[in-house]
Amino acid sequence: LRHLVVVLGDQLDLDAAAFDGFDAAVDAVWMAEVAGESTRITSGQPRTALFLSAMRHFAQALRAAGRPLHYRQLDDADNTHTLASELQASLAALKPEAIVLTAPGDWQVWQSIKAVAKAAEVPVDVRDDRHFYATVREFAAHAQGRKQLRLEYWYRELRQRHGVLMQRSPDGTMSKLPVGDQWNFDADNRAAFGRDGPGLLPAPMRFAPDDITLEVIRVVREHFPTHPGDLDAFDWPVTRAEALRALSDFIDHRLPLFGQFQDAIWPGEPWLYHSRLAAAMNLKLLNPREVVNAAEAAFHSGHAPLPAVEGFIRQILGWREYVRGIYWTQMPAYAERNALEAHADLPAFYWTGDTPMACLKDAIGQTLKLGYAHHIQRLMVTGLYALLLGVKPQQVHEWYLGVYVDAVEWVELPNVLGMSQFADGGLMASKPYAASGAYIARQSPLCNQCRFKPTQSTGDAACPFTVLYWDFVARHEDLLARNPRTVMQVRNLARKSEADRAEVAEKAQALREGRWPAPDKAT
Template sequence: MSSTKHAVVVLGDQLDLKNPALLANPPETAHILMVESPAESTVVWVHKVRIALFLSAMRHFAEELRKAGYAVHYRKLGDTGKHSLVEGIGSLCKQHGYTSIDMAEPGEWRLEQDFLGMAKTKGIKLRLLDDTHYLCTRAEFAKWASGYKQMRMEYFYREMRKRTGVLMEGAEPAGGKWNFDTENRSAFPKSGPGTISPPAAFEPDEITKEVFAEVEQHFPKHPGTLANFQWPVTREQALKALDTFIATRFTNFGNYQDAMWTNTPFGWHSLVSSSINLHLLHPMEVVEKAEAAFRENKVDIASAEGFIRQILGWREFMRGVYWLDMPKMRDDNFLQAKLDLPKWFWTGKTQMNCLKDSIGQTMDHGYAHHIQRLMVIGNFALLAGLVPQQVEDWFLAVYVDAIEWVELPNVAGMALFANGGRFTSKPYIASGAYIKRMSNYCTGCKYKPSEKVGDDACPFTTLYWGFLDQHEKMLSANPRTGLMAKNIARLDDAQRTALRQKVADTFKNIEQL
């Protein structure tokens, strides 16, 4: 095949020299196509930090490709106009006469459909290659899922452990059990988290500063600030971020991975998810370093297993479920939620301390850890009955590690129960009491987590009891939520009437909470 008629497409979340499309096309013959599309930052109202991270990482990777000997055709924001990413690739193909392209399969269902449509319309031969960045192919996951009436991550995770040999002692799991989740749920001491070893931070270089200027130029009204940007944008930086976590932060990750504290945006978390999702790090190399820390007695089994489960288990499971259930997943609304997303989701300007802090740090850094996302922001969205698609768009927009294949199933399935328990055994709901137990957010808050009615009632507690009231029948039929349903059954008619009135008032005044 003539190199002048053939090209390789590299997407912004496929920044790895071991990308299968690059491995199939050596530098001496391959022509690389990369496009920055303004449209990709307006599909949802994308956080400035997320835009900057993708663009800076892409530009750094393009330089890496050139140094490796590849010919790279790269279109920056100002060169693309209002064209979509796929239209930009099509335009490059027309300009340079490419009639066939190779690429690793896109991470998003929408993009894959767009590329297939473009190839058909323009008569371009498109070859999609299995993305070897992942540890389980789409076909392998579909085969596994076909054997279960109800998919559960725990069973998939055990299979992945057996397949890879990670944290195994022969045929048995290291430490004598598969899952140490119950040992990884500690709150910080009442005195606070104390001194936390800082994550690796990276001063923006000239490429990144140039990106900052263009983000401010092209997306001035988008949410967030670039003032605190410190994310890895190259593989070298990503490796340093990982090594810093393993050496100085991993030891306390397990105990405190669910803990929350005011003005503590990162806790003991690794902050490498964005690097894994951009393919600057391979998930298996992250898992191997984590396991090595355990084998060398640098961290306990609970920390190691909890961290590895998120990558080897949950991350791969989310991807598998996404490709199995799209595009239906995007439309799911099992609970018929219909309330619009409050405007303060984009500012953090609410009187609820937990949401003010969690959303505030999201706007400042493009980051919140999994419990802030699931049990604060997601929990509120579920209890309040916010429209799933609006919540999904928000999560996709604001987090640096948000790519639809991982964001959508986490939000639709895990946080919002929008698919009715397709792969979760219950709705993940909690009252203000949970937030009080796991944080200091309730200290000094206007609202009291112990109150469900009255002027001082915590909206989380009010809406939690309202959720029990509204969905009592469904919750009663589920063994894992039966006790919750029994609690609401204990309320007499007068108490239910008062609760329902308070719930209605909370919905009515949601913008003022």
């Protein structure tokens, strides 16, 4: 065997760099399903099922393309259940001249492949992942010499470099100016649904499980019976063809209102105008260029307004590339950071949804049922509560990595540790996203269904978010006072009476000990 082309579970792209020069006469592909990847950090059932189903469908596509394949199934009797041990055994049996692979997305996985190859004395030809617009080297060059990293500068650079939503002269020459003379339409993109709610929403296309997925669901239930999450509602795209249909469905039906309602929450409506495309992109079933190009074309054809299209493209060309750059330039130290010195345990209700707080119950319940919550639920409900409570960032990270179907470490870790928990001390985000229950009340009607009052930080109906918010401001007064974007929070705290501050501290402590602020009425 000349090359053993290693394809990881999130590298399901027939055109990946690892296949350049592939010759079926002398090369073969290697893929392995191993329990270790679901137990190293507990992976929820929906997430594991999505990975395995997409891998098995990709194996079919490889065979159809005539590429010889060595594929390990989770239920193979002699499966040793770690990537390292499986690869080691295959290297010994197949004796390839070299391993070829596209740069892995996960730091730990990459270390383990390198170690196995070294021990077996097999050279590794690792190739750039051209799925992304930018290489890690380009990001590192951008970051070099900057005191602070900010999404906005990186995003503008990529828009100019790749000609996305840029003005052009009649002869097609690109200018340095953005379409609409504005880089950012965030101010247009913060609407909540009014009192009457979102009305009739365009339901996203569903992908009912086929025989392969049904078999995977059975295997996942059998192997990981205690892992969180529900498989009854599984309907994710698991092939490239399905992912392309999901993309068209989003562009046609939800993109036009994506921007406006990007930050809104409505109970019982998990999808709203979101794309549901993160998992398909992260598994590489979809290329971000085709997603961005489809959105830009929808603007040029008049189908979708600029604020919606810019807001959507910013997430992919901007945030997605930005967090990848942060991950790969900062690992492995990044994973250990804990700038706010947060040491509390993640409350047990994150694994059950069993809490009297309506917003958390809704977001966690939906997460466990579907493996999905949209950005504002992740950032400003589940993430916010952990930040305010002072949960150890590594525990928060493990929860997020397990429960979302789109979770892969290079994107999940910076979002959790950096953006949501401020554990990197401001490398990624310009301020801690600390807010009181009033924020949730503005974005959703959930507070109307809750026994706690978002405006209150004292008294029996005090909202845990609001209590913990003031406690957070008090605990991090010095840090927040130094930042012009948060100094007002400290000034507002100074207006509170000593008695109120003492009550807040006491209630916050009770919450950290798992006791609710009101004299406990059962949930």
